[in-house]
Amino acid sequence: MSVLWVLLLVASVVTAAVTGRMPALPGAIAESAGRAVTLSLGLVGVLSLWMGLMKVAEEAGLVRALGRFARPVLRRLFPSVPPESPAMGAITLNVAANMLGLGNAATPFGIKAMEELERVNPTPGTATDAQALFCALNTASVQLVPASVIALRAAAGARQPADILAATLLASTCATVAAVTAAWALRRLFPPPPPGGAGA
Numbered sequence: 001m002s003v004l005w006v007l008l009l010v011a012s013v014v015t016a017a018v019t020g021r022m023p024a025l026p027g028a029i030a031e032s033a034g035r036a037v038t039l040s041l042g043l044v045g046v047l048s049l050w051m052g053l054m055k056v057a058e059e060a061g062l063v064r065a066l067g068r069f070a071r072p073v074l075r076r077l078f079p080s081v082p083p084e085s086p087a088m089g090a091i092t093l094n095v096a097a098n099m100l101g102l103g104n105a106a107t108p109f110g111i112k113a114m115e116e117l118e119r120v121n122p123t124p125g126t127a128t129d130a131q132a133l134f135c136a137l138n139t140a141s142v143q144l145v146p147a148s149v150i151a152l153r154a155a156a157g158a159r160q161p162a163d164i165l166a167a168t169l170l171a172s173t174c175a176t177v178a179a180v181t182a183a184w185a186l187r188r189l190f191p192p193p194p195p196g197g198a199g200a
Contacts, residue, residue, distance in 0.1 A: 040155075055102075066096035077137070077180065078130050087116030091134055098138065101147035110138055129187045136179035143172040 016025045071092050081088050094109035117131050118124065127135075146168045153161035 062100065064093070064096070066099055067092040070095050070099075077133065080128070080130050081117070085116065085120070087113050087120070087130075090116060094138060095141075098141040099144045101143060101145045106138075110134075129183075132187065133180065133183040136183040137176065140176040140179035141172060142176050143168050146172075 013025070016022045071088075074088065074092055074095065075083055078088065078091065081091070090109045090113035094106050094113055097106035097109060113134060114131065117128065117134065121128050121131070146164065149164060149168065150161045153164070
């Protein structure tokens, strides 16, 4: 990330020098920094509100209710994971938390799921099909309530910051379908190594 920021800074200085706008560069930097602070302060309030509402929903059992709804689908997606395994429970809660935009709540569940999947991995250190599929599913993540994006839009002054719900749901659903399809298709091209042969 540091390299990216340095490249952007160098590119802006070079562009200003080539176009003859070097005198305007310091003013543009100061103006952009001021706008960034204003946006950040506005974002703190709105994001706190949304995260608070989602935390209330989590405490009220909405995450677990969504998890019960998603469990039958996840069992079909992860046939190699026993239904009573702690990994399946963590996967279910991770997916449910992500659907509500609860990234902070989803992260511990995701880590726990990977730890449990690694515990039953016949070739430790080499990702299993279940681990690869979970990574793809967690990255794409169907979004019912994109709290962070709504907060960003509200802080930026959008009149109706939540009017992206339908578009976000459609886009994230398409991304999830593509991720799952890719994981299922690619696993045939990359079969797992035999147990004990990961280090060979």
